[in-house]
Amino acid sequence: MSKRYVMVHDENKCIGCQACNVACRSENGTPEGVTRLQVRVEGPFGQAPNLHFKYHRVSCQQCEDAPCVKVCPTGAAYVGEDGIVTIKEDKCVGCMYCVAACPYKVRFVNPETKATDKCNFCKDTRLARGELPACVTVCPTNALTFGDANEPDSEVAKLLNTKPSYQDKIHLGTKPRIYRIPTKRGGIES
Amino acid sequence: MNNTWGDMAQYDPVTWNWVIAVYLFMAGLSAGSVLIGIGMRWYSKDTLTESPILKAAAIIGPVAISLGLACLVFDLTKPFHFWVILVNYNFQSVMALGVLALLVYTPLGIAYGLIVLRDELPKWGLGFLSPVAQMLIGWRKAIEVLLFILAIGVGAYTGFLISAMNAYPMLNTAILPALFLVSGLSAGAAANSVVALLMFKVDNHDRELSRMHALELPVMATEIMFLFMLFCALYFKGGAAAVALASLTTGMWAGVFWIGVVGIGFGVPLLSMLMPAATRHTKGAMLMVACSGLTGVLALRHFILYAGQSYIY
Numbered sequence: 001m002s003k004r005y006v007m008v009h010d011e012n013k014c015i016g017c018q019a020c021n022v023a024c025r026s027e028n029g030t031p032e033g034v035t036r037l038q039v040r041v042e043g044p045f046g047q048a049p050n051l052h053f054k055y056h057r058v059s060c061q062q063c064e065d066a067p068c069v070k071v072c073p074t075g076a077a078y079v080g081e082d083g084i085v086t087i088k089e090d091k092c093v094g095c096m097y098c099v100a101a102c103p104y105k106v107r108f109v110n111p112e113t114k115a116t117d118k119c120n121f122c123k124d125t126r127l128a129r130g131e132l133p134a135c136v137t138v139c140p141t142n143a144l145t146f147g148d149a150n151e152p153d154s155e156v157a158k159l160l161n162t163k164p165s166y167q168d169k170i171h172l173g174t175k176p177r178i179y180r181i182p183t184k185r186g187g188i189e190s
Numbered sequence: 191m192n193n194t195w196g197d198m199a200q201y202d203p204v205t206w207n208w209v210i211a212v213y214l215f216m217a218g219l220s221a222g223s224v225l226i227g228i229g230m231r232w233y234s235k236d237t238l239t240e241s242p243i244l245k246a247a248a249i250i251g252p253v254a255i256s257l258g259l260a261c262l263v264f265d266l267t268k269p270f271h272f273w274v275i276l277v278n279y280n281f282q283s284v285m286a287l288g289v290l291a292l293l294v295y296t297p298l299g300i301a302y303g304l305i306v307l308r309d310e311l312p313k314w315g316l317g318f319l320s321p322v323a324q325m326l327i328g329w330r331k332a333i334e335v336l337l338f339i340l341a342i343g344v345g346a347y348t349g350f351l352i353s354a355m356n357a358y359p360m361l362n363t364a365i366l367p368a369l370f371l372v373s374g375l376s377a378g379a380a381a382n383s384v385v386a387l388l389m390f391k392v393d394n395h396d397r398e399l400s401r402m403h404a405l406e407l408p409v410m411a412t413e414i415m416f417l418f419m420l421f422c423a424l425y426f427k428g429g430a431a432a433v434a435l436a437s438l439t440t441g442m443w444a445g446v447f448w449i450g451v452v453g454i455g456f457g458v459p460l461l462s463m464l465m466p467a468a469t470r471h472t473k474g475a476m477l478m479v480a481c482s483g484l485t486g487v488l489a490l491r492h493f494i495l496y497a498g499q500s501y502i503y
Contacts, residue, residue, distance in 0.1 A: 016194065016195075018194050018195055021195060021196065033197055033199065033200075034197070034200050035196050035200070038195035038196055039195055040193075040195055041194065041195070058195075058201075067355065067357065069282075070282050070283065070354075071282075071283050071284065071285065071354060071355065072280055072283055073275055073278075073279070073280055073283045073285035073289060074274055074275055074278035074279070074280060074286070075278055075279075076278075090274075091274060091278055092268070092274075093266050093267075093268050093272060093274050093275050094266045094267025094268045094271075095265075095275070095285065096205050096206060096267070097283070097285055099205045100205035100206055100355055100357070100499065101354070101355040101356075101357055102357060103356065103502070103503055105201045105502070109267050114268045115267070115268075169503060171503075172356050172357075172503060173356075
């Protein structure tokens, strides 16, 4: 069966520490001023004293129907055999069509290569070595789970089967592969 | 940078800037000018003389598209790799299809220009091109028909290019290619009359020129109707699409729309029709009206591009 790599971000477990953000930057050598991944701490929401924050992971959603791939004139943005959306740097001329077309606004021009860049689940580095993406490994609260959702026994498949989750902007038909487990309010029960 | 998660500059939804707006304008202008020039030649059934309007179109067509393409290339982050886009094609991409169309349209426009301006070339010190024009003249009909069809494609293409992005509710509409094609026609008509009046010294009461002016009102009415349809579609779609209508009332782009597009682009030409015929048909008045029309179309491209990108789903 074909692979369907997905990532699950549990917003209950996330503490917004940005360890993933830093690990990503170091693993992928992301230049200063641009970023593949950030966790935005949004809020506070609600009425005091019942306030809560939302931890919003902002990174490539690895859409199954990716607008960036559709608009790219040269085929520099492409879907690999593993289903992961990546960029062939030498085919990119920097027309910015993909940057504009991305509904999640997670693509950027890498100031060093002048090509567009974004999260690719560490496809060429850690994934190629059989390791998990840098953000998943470094997360101190295990808020991130990564794996093949087509594999029924995988951790991600079990998680998606047992916990309610949502994806961003599904009404656009992009079929994002970043799933989010929403914050359960009311504190932690002992 | 003052949040824990870092710099947010790259997340600005406005990705394409004024250089692209100028390109959209130039492509529309080139296509509109060519469509009107060739269309009027066919309508007049006069195949013996080259009318000043056709000569104007023969200059504007290739020059505007070349300037537009120069904008496009220098806006790339790797301008010297632009050839990569000419050898790799993703046929799902509107831009790739546009590249193909422009790859044929631009040289064909130049060829057609040489044919139409063959008697002019020696006067401009371009006599060395006359043999090329003579060589091409046998192909005139084929070039003309193909160029006309491609001009429709290029005019609509700029609209398809930005309407293909479903991230932006104001851009992702079916009316945009039609709106751009029609506003390209009004820019083309305006530019044709400027060049015909200034370069080819056409008479103010020239029959062709009056015929082209008669086109302007219906074209403008269609443009206004398409804009109205665009805003209605956004309003009734609701949600983020309806929120995008705020661009008509707030911010800099509201000013560009009401002053540039409506006031200068539609208002000045419409009000000029109230002037007495003698004043209206002076060269100065005609040039002023044409320049207002061009300004309006340029403002429209800026408004649609910037306001369109400012609101995201």
